[in-house]
Amino acid sequence: MPPDPETARLPSFFLPHGAGPCFFMDWDPPEAWDRMAAYLKGLTATLPAPPKAIIAVSAHWIEPAFTVAAAARPELIFDYYGFPPHTYQLTYPAPGDPALAARVVELLQAAGLPAKEDPDRGFDHGVFIPLKLVFPEAEIPVVPLSLAAGLDPARHLAAGRALGPLREEGVLILGTGMSFHNMRGYGDPRYAAPSDAFDAWLAEAVADPAGRDARLAAWTEAPGGLQSHPRGQEEHLIPLMVAAGAGGPGRCDFTDRVLEVSLSAFRFD
Template sequence: MVRRQPTLFIPHGGGPCFDMDWDPPDTWARHRAFLEHLPASLPERPRALLVISAHWEASRFTVQRHPAPPLLFDYYGFPPHTYELTWPAPGSIALADRVAGLLNAAGLACGFDAARGFDHGVFVPLKVAFPAADIPCVQLSLRADLDPGAHLEAGQALLPLRDEGVLIIGSGNTYHNMRVMMRALRGEALGVHGLDFDAWLTETVTHPDAAERARRLSAWRHAPGAREAAPREEHLIPLFVAAGAAGTDHGTKCFEDHVLGAVESAFRFG
């Protein structure tokens, strides 16, 4: 019998952050430890991974249909060795077809991309969490309008996958104001940005009523500090797919870190 998988939203760090030297050296240590311990927190080994990354947008929902996806080194200005990383997880044509079928049946048009590889929102965190790269993995795009309701609906349509052994992972960042984070990289003492929005988001995600949770997420732009935390919302929207796939399962905050002058959080449903 397959045990239902939870659905997750994880912050994926900054670029190839887990494969670089930092000052101080432990800049990403807490984040790395969270990802390393993630598999042990699951009810059983997933049969497959479905990842919704902030780094792929398409005019309609689009699912990766590649049997052996390459890596997309879609970051710039990092050390040469970070463009030689490997994470050879197989794709899954069967899962891609299942995802598209569920979305299309829900009235959410979904197409295929047979050439696209894993972007860094996928391989950077999952290289830490699942280093053996032996679980089939498929990536699903965001829809380019970044409509909150549509992405919650997409998650709702994908909920049956959880009972089929598929771990659904939204990969983004709860705070993604690069202007602030670049100042922190330059050594400016900024304190911790994003705390008001993070408090609102935590209260929203952990709300016991799933309908109220969805209502609040749909109106996220009105939350305190929302546009400072997400000047453009592509790094937040993967959370909405994860929340939609939660069904009536309660949400919990499973990780919080303060890094590069900002707060970053992870959430789990189920």
């Protein structure tokens, strides 16, 4: 995909993907995910131009090295459990983009980051659930990118920097996860304060142009950091690093209290 001087540079995002298929089922309380769903549905109106393709970095795909899905017609991976039967009938027939997948591998390798292709990988729910709201027509090619084992923040920031030039070519880079992901904390009011503290710290860190990378790389030292993302659950934060590395000036783009905790989205222009 050669650079097009008339193509608008797209932002990168870290988006909350919700809890399983939460946007497509009844919930208690029923309005729990409504504001987040509305934010995701309104995202395209904030873009300077329609994307030509999407790179989606999901919390639900981890490989020993960065791995890029190169399937032309990706299938859905229903990697959630115990939800209503109709949520396993959801569809998202967006095409893949093998040429872009190869380009992603080249850019990562050129930055000294081991990377490879997976010819069969489909869309896990961290990809297709939010994209069903953001781009319901499922017409834009989507290329999933895995996290790298070890979940080193600096490594993922570097991956984002390597991919950042693609934004000039109309490629939208999305990290999807959750800004709070402590499975014991959802619905527990005792986690409200730690989640608020970490959410406020994230907002300050992403908006710090000089210190952003260093601050994000040291997220475990942040107020409420390890209470919001205990060891073993931090994979839901790491896609933020790729989005931050790829993007320019950052800011909190959305925040809400869901199930007693703060959950936010971040945009990098």
